[in-house]
Amino acid sequence: MAGRILTEVAIVGGGLVGCSTALHFARRRVPCVLLEAERCGAHASGVNYGGIRIQGRALAELPLAERARRRWGRLDRIVGADGEFRATGHLRIARDEAEAATLERWALEAARHGVRCELLPAEVLRSRFPWLGEGFAAASYCPDDGQANPRIVTPLFARTAREEGATILEGRAVVSIERTSRGFLLRAEPELEVEARVLVNAAGAWGTAIAAMLGEHLPSEPIAPNMLVSEPLPFKIEPNIGMAGPGIYLRQVPSGSVVFGGGRGSVDLERRRCRPLFATSLSTIEEACRVVPELARASIIRTWAGIEGRTPDDLPVIGPSTVVPGLFHAFGFSGHGFMLAPAVGIVLVELVLDGHSATSLEGLSPSRSTSVPAIPATT
Numbered sequence: 333m334a335g336r337i338l339t340e341v342a343i344v345g346g347g348l349v350g351c352s353t354a355l356h357f358a359r360r361r362v363p364c365v366l367l368e369a370e371r372c373g374a375h376a377s378g379v380n381y382g383g384i385r386i387q388g389r390a391l392a393e394l395p396l397a398e399r400a401r402r403r404w405g406r407l408d409r410i411v412g413a414d415g416e417f418r419a420t421g422h423l424r425i426a427r428d429e430a431e432a433a434t435l436e437r438w439a440l441e442a443a444r445h446g447v448r449c450e451l452l453p454a455e456v457l458r459s460r461f462p463w464l465g466e467g468f469a470a471a472s473y474c475p476d477d478g479q480a481n482p483r484i485v486t487p488l489f490a491r492t493a494r495e496e497g498a499t500i501l502e503g504r505a506v507v508s509i510e511r512t513s514r515g516f517l518l519r520a521e522p523e524l525e526v527e528a529r530v531l532v533n534a535a536g537a538w539g540t541a542i543a544a545m546l547g548e549h550l551p552s553e554p555i556a557p558n559m560l561v562s563e564p565l566p567f568k569i570e571p572n573i574g575m576a577g578p579g580i581y582l583r584q585v586p587s588g589s590v591v592f593g594g595g596r597g598s599v600d601l602e603r604r605r606c607r608p609l610f611a612t613s614l615s616t617i618e619e620a621c622r623v624v625p626e627l628a629r630a631s632i633i634r635t636w637a638g639i640e641g642r643t644p645d646d647l648p649v650i651g652p653s654t655v656v657p658g659l660f661h662a663f664g665f666s667g668h669g670f671m672l673a674p675a676v677g678i679v680l681v682e683l684v685l686d687g688h689s690a691t692s693l694e695g696l697s698p699s700r701s702t703s704v705p706a707i708p709a710t711t
């Protein structure tokens with residue numbers, strides 16, 4: 333398609349955030365055009381670890397995460413398939429007493445939000461999870477958390493958005509944006525102009541650059557979480573696993589392969605490329621084998637990385653721009669936005685069309701100071 337399109341809403345970015353936003357605009361019968369530089373789900377949304385967890389999140393994210401969790405549970409009714417979402421629980425492991433105290437603090441706060449979280453002392457860990465390594469101090473377990481298949485979820489949202497009337501254009505990189513009397517004029521390559529009254533910046537790690545095109549400074553740095561997957565082992569690890577502090581995360585898919593990650597690879601934002609690093613993969617394997625010793629028997633069949641934007645306080649930037657009327661941001665998910673994205677789309681649409689959302693975004697808005705108290709998150 334070449335030429336010029338006039339629409340109500342333009343969305344930059346076809347990750348899960350952009351596609352879920354497009355779907356909900358379509359459901360409200362609002363014309364919208366989504367521009368994706370590559371393919372929908374080509375970056376973080378399609379290559380991430382697939383962890384769907386509320387556990388360990390910063391308190392500011394909890395209202396959004398709870399709404400997202402409800403939506404994961406009925407994905408089949410939203411996009412016609414469940415995205416392989418399974419509520420397997422999430423086990424968060426403490427390596428020492430300090431980490432155990434972190435788990436306790438979080439569980440206490442989370443209980444006030446009605447999040448179910450069970451604290452498990454060291455002596456019950458091996459009997460309950462016989463595949464777990466020895467020497468851990470404690471763990472906490474959230475039964476409502478789980479996992480999903482990132483490869484299929486974003487295309488499901490993109491397909492449903494299209495079916496319901498959204499225009500989703502792939503292979504269209506937005507290269508400039510200017511303000512007009514009607515709103516915004518976006519120029520995309522190759523050969524397309526889109527004029528819209530409202531603009532949604534869902535450009536992931538490129539969100540800072542999109543904001544800068546309109547003169548707004550919203551800092552984020554690109555990171556590249558480093559991932560691996562093993563050959564299939566007999567299936568036994570039901571929960572999604574993470575550590576109480578920085579460290580590995582690990583899940584076994586029903587085919588038996590163990591998907592795990594930790595640390596960072598390298599990233600070149602301009603060329604839109606990233607790669608896993610051998611040294612990172614090696615230390616991730618070592619730690620993963622301490623958590624699940626049986627993994628030492630398996631071959632690693634693939635490593636990869638994905639590009640993600642990380643903000644100074646590790647929290648996403650969601651909501652109306654404080655300097656440009658009609659501009660809404662949703663980026664900087666800092667390594668944990670896959671779980672949130674199905675709720676981010678509907679909340680953004682409520683903000684644009686209704687002027688408010690019942691889901692609190694306090695602490696996440698573009699206007700926040702970076703002093704929001706954050707509980708360090710694991711993926």
Ligand SMILES: Cc1cc2nc3c(=O)[nH]c(=O)nc-3n(C[C@H](O)[C@H](O)[C@H](O)COP(=O)(O)OP(=O)(O)OC[C@H]3O[C@@H](n4cnc5c(N)ncnc54)[C@H](O)[C@@H]3O)c2cc1C
Nearest residue numbers: 345347349369377380381383506536638665668669670671
């Ligand atoms: C390896 C890895 C593991 C992760 N694990 C988890 C996890 O287990 N659980 C979890 O909740 N989160 C996880 N995350 C984070 C999660 O994947 C992201 O927070 C989430 O997918 C962000 O979605 P998004 O739509 O904002 O960004 P993206 O999926 O990155 O989409 C942004 C899109 O914008 C497009 N774009 C950028 N600039 C332009 C432009 N100028 N014109 C047109 N299009 C443009 C890009 O091509 C891209 O497709 C992980 C991330 C990575 C990388």
